[in-house]
Amino acid sequence: MIRIEQLSKQFTTQAGGKSLFKRPPRRVVQAVQSLSFHAPDGRITGLLGPNGAGKTTTLRMLAGLFPPDQGRLEVDGIDVLKQPRSALARMGILGDAHGLYPRLTARENIVYFGRLQGMDSDAAHDRADVLAELLDMRRILDRRTEGFSQGERMKTALARALVHDPANIVLDEPTNGLDVLATRGLRDALRHLRSPEGGRKCIVFSSHIMQEVEQLCDHVVVMARGRAVAQGSVPELLAQTGETRFEEAFVKLAFADESTEEALA
Numbered sequence: 001m002i003r004i005e006q007l008s009k010q011f012t013t014q015a016g017g018k019s020l021f022k023r024p025p026r027r028v029v030q031a032v033q034s035l036s037f038h039a040p041d042g043r044i045t046g047l048l049g050p051n052g053a054g055k056t057t058t059l060r061m062l063a064g065l066f067p068p069d070q071g072r073l074e075v076d077g078i079d080v081l082k083q084p085r086s087a088l089a090r091m092g093i094l095g096d097a098h099g100l101y102p103r104l105t106a107r108e109n110i111v112y113f114g115r116l117q118g119m120d121s122d123a124a125h126d127r128a129d130v131l132a133e134l135l136d137m138r139r140i141l142d143r144r145t146e147g148f149s150q151g152e153r154m155k156t157a158l159a160r161a162l163v164h165d166p167a168n169i170v171l172d173e174p175t176n177g178l179d180v181l182a183t184r185g186l187r188d189a190l191r192h193l194r195s196p197e198g199g200r201k202c203i204v205f206s207s208h209i210m211q212e213v214e215q216l217c218d219h220v221v222v223m224a225r226g227r228a229v230a231q232g233s234v235p236e237l238l239a240q241t242g243e244t245r246f247e248e249a250f251v252k253l254a255f256a257d258e259s260t261e262e263a264l265a
């Protein structure tokens with residue numbers, strides 16, 4: 001179970017400037033603002049938002065990569081800021097950079113991570129076999145990852161993230177660069193992991209692809225400009241917007257401010 005409460009994060013960047021002598025002005029980007037949501041076990045929760053909505057920033061804070069300015073992040077009741085190691089041990093995280101060791105085989109990459117998580121070698125090897133079955137990667141399991149395709153890299157990175165059988169699975173744009181079959185395979189694997197047979201995992205993933213979210217998610221958090229502008233199941237969001245197509249509902253929800261601002265300009 002993952003719970004996020006009133007999360008905020010801003011970044012300060014240098015604005016561009018032509019002058020050699022004047023320091024360019026600073027710009028503040030509010031990446032995430034007062035974001036709250038709850039992702040229960042046995043459910044797939046999707047963070048859906050356009051580019052720059054704050055999805056990756058949110059998931060990076062959940063992974064303990066940097067602290068929020070404000071707010072609380074909890075994994076199975078454990079505070080990520082206060083007890084990062086225990087919280088991280090309860091999560092399998094697939095980030096945007098897959099960072100595999102190219103000289104190791106897929107299996108060795110998976111087993112190595114298992115060992116880092118405190119598993120003994122036999123258990124890590126057994127688990128690599130189970131995951132290879134689940135993610136349909138038996139063909140590549142004993143190949144060096146050097147030269148792997150995008151889909152093969154993603155599967156290996158996902159298997160590595162799941163090696164310690166975490167109760168919570170966090171995925172940032174997992175289908176980026178995958179073809180239709182690989183996307184289907186991933187969808188099936190996530191459905192299995194959500195089911196009682198798959199361990200009723202709590203799954204949180206980010207995406208800007210509506211069809212993916214529509215087909216997979218029990219709960220959708222629509223993000224825009226760092227905020228959650230709406231939350232609910234797909235039927236609830238359709239009812240809330242009075243739309244029959246999810247794409248229309250999403251555009252209405254995610255870009256509502258912009259049309260108002262454009263109208264006022």
Ligand SMILES: Nc1ncnc2c1ncn2[C@@H]1O[C@H](COP(=O)(O)OP(=O)(O)OP(=O)(O)O)[C@@H](O)[C@H]1O
Pocket residue numbers: 011012013029030031049050051052053054055056057058208
């Ligand atoms: N390290 C950083 N420094 C400055 N600005 C940042 C940094 N990281 C994120 N941002 C800004 O914060 C905002 C949210 O970015 P984020 O990557 O979280 O969005 P996203 O919803 O994941 O977008 P996308 O779908 O394009 O990946 C953007 O305006 C981005 O430029």
